[in-house]
Amino acid sequence: MDDAHSSGVLGECGRGSVSHFHLEGQVDVQVGTLSKAVGVLGGYVATTRDLVDLLIHKGRPFLFSTSHPPGVTAAATAAIEIMESEPELIERLWRNSGRFKQGLNELGFNTGASETPITPVIIGGEAETMRFSDRLFELGVFAQGIAFPTVARGQARVRT
The missing domain is CATH 3.90.1150.10 (Aspartate Aminotransferase, domain 1)
Structure with a gap:
C-alpha cells in the first residue's frame, strides 16, 4: 500500500491507511515517505523481515546507498514520538488544512x-x-x- 499521503495524518496517531481502514494483518507491504508529515528525508517499507532483507541486499536503488545521518534519524524518531504522544496535533492539522482549502477555493x-x-x-x-x-x-x-x-x-x- 502506498501511504505517501497518509502516513502521519490518517489512522491512530498518524499510522496511515492500514490503521485508518482497520487493515492490520491484511496488507503485505506498506511504503511511505518521511518527507511530508514527518518532515525529514527518506521513506520506509513496512513488511516482513525476509522481504526487508531482500530489498536491502538485492534492491538496486538501495545497494550503494548509505544510512541517514544521525540527525535525520533523530529528527524522524522525535517526530514519530510526538505524533504518538500528542494526537491533538494531527487533529489541529486537519482543522487548519480544512480552513486552508476552503480559503483557497473561495479565492x-x-x-x-x-x-x-x-x-x-x-x-x-x-x-x-x-x-x-x-x-x-x-x-x-x-x-x-x-x-x-x-x-x-x-x-x-x-x-x-
Missing part, C-alpha cells in the same frame, strides 16, 4: 479532490505553474511546482 483556486492535508493547487499549464511556484517563493512561500510526468499533462500544480 477561486482549484484544490482538486485531495482528502488529506496535502493540498494541491492545480494551475494546469506547466510554464504557468512554475512561474506561480517561483512567485510564491519570492513571497516567502515554498510550494513546489509539479508537472508531467509526475502528474498528467494539463494538471500541473503546486503543492504544499
Whole structure:
C-alpha cells in the first residue's frame, strides 16, 4: 500500500491507511515517505523481515546507498514520538488544512479532490505553474511546482 499521503495524518496517531481502514494483518507491504508529515528525508517499507532483507541486499536503488545521518534519524524518531504522544496535533492539522482549502477555493483556486492535508493547487499549464511556484517563493512561500510526468499533462500544480 502506498501511504505517501497518509502516513502521519490518517489512522491512530498518524499510522496511515492500514490503521485508518482497520487493515492490520491484511496488507503485505506498506511504503511511505518521511518527507511530508514527518518532515525529514527518506521513506520506509513496512513488511516482513525476509522481504526487508531482500530489498536491502538485492534492491538496486538501495545497494550503494548509505544510512541517514544521525540527525535525520533523530529528527524522524522525535517526530514519530510526538505524533504518538500528542494526537491533538494531527487533529489541529486537519482543522487548519480544512480552513486552508476552503480559503483557497473561495479565492477561486482549484484544490482538486485531495482528502488529506496535502493540498494541491492545480494551475494546469506547466510554464504557468512554475512561474506561480517561483512567485510564491519570492513571497516567502515554498510550494513546489509539479508537472508531467509526475502528474498528467494539463494538471500541473503546486503543492504544499
